[in-house]
Amino acid sequence: MTYLSVAEFAARHGLTERTVRNYCSSGKLPRAFLVGKTWSIPEDATLPLKGKHAPRLSPLLKALRQEQESQLKGGIYHRTQIDLTYNSNHIEGSRLTHDQTQFIFETNTVGITDQAVRVDDIVETINHFRCIDLIIRRAEEPLSESLVKELHRLLKAGTQDSAKAWFAVGDYKRLPNEVGNMETTAPEHVHTEMAALLKSYNALKHKSLDDLLDFHVRFERIHPFQDGNGRVGRLLLFKECLAAGLVPFIITDELKMFYYRGLQHWPDVPGYLRDTCLTAQDRYADLLDYFRIAH
Helix, strand or coil: CCEECHHHHHHHHCCCHHHHHHHHHCCCCCCCEEECCEEEEECCCCCCCCHHHCCCCCHHHHHHHHHHHHCCCCCHHHHHHHHHHHHHHHHCCCCCCHHHHHHHHHHCCCCCCCCCCCHHHHHHHHHHHHHHHHHHHCCCCCCCHHHHHHHHHHHHCCCCHHHCHHHCCCCCCCCCCEECCEECCCHHHHHHHHHHHHHHHHCCCCCCHHHHHHHHHHHHHHCCCCCCHHHHHHHHHHHHHHHHCCCCCCCCHHHHHHHHHHHHHCCCCHHHHHHHHHHHHHHHHHHHHHCCCCC
């Protein structure tokens, strides 16, 4: 794929550079992404439709993209980066505190501590920030195997696992694994099952919260990667809430056991997972109210 700068894209289509930057930040060129403070735009990107057919961004996604581009501190983007990263990593065993996670995000440095800190916890924290940036930039893009693998590659890049040939960072697992003492899809069947899952999910025209939760459960039961499945799965869940115009949510430590129970008992008792996520959704909605973002 060839990418153009804002200036190149503007010249090609007879637009001002300011207009092109506005298209990028508002999501009207959904595959455009930031490299530092510079937008890269796919060469085959098409101009947004005008009038009633133009895609409408949710107020939240619009705010996230604007704050992401400007690197605004103290807003919903800032809060989401820290809370989602801390909680999702903490569920998977990270020992970093919320304050340490915030310090890394705000200063790109590690605060002095009297306890040993695992290097991988720091690396995966920084990587998770980048994963969130990716799902914000590409929120409206249909889910694909390449996007799912890219999230895994970003999350695990530079970790000890990435030095292990058998670990296959950014690719499907090569060795059988399990989750919660439950068997998962065998490595040789992962591609087939992931392709089928994505096809059935993408065929849904209007996705409800239950549709997203069903996808999430099926993804976790496939467990396509050697490690990092929970975090990738929750990133995808957050992304799809943004795409569907639903209030997203963050599974916090106090909701963790209810979340695990919900995963285990879906779809026999869907209320377990649904009610847990609705509780988390209410908490994120309170944040949106505080930042005066309509939902």
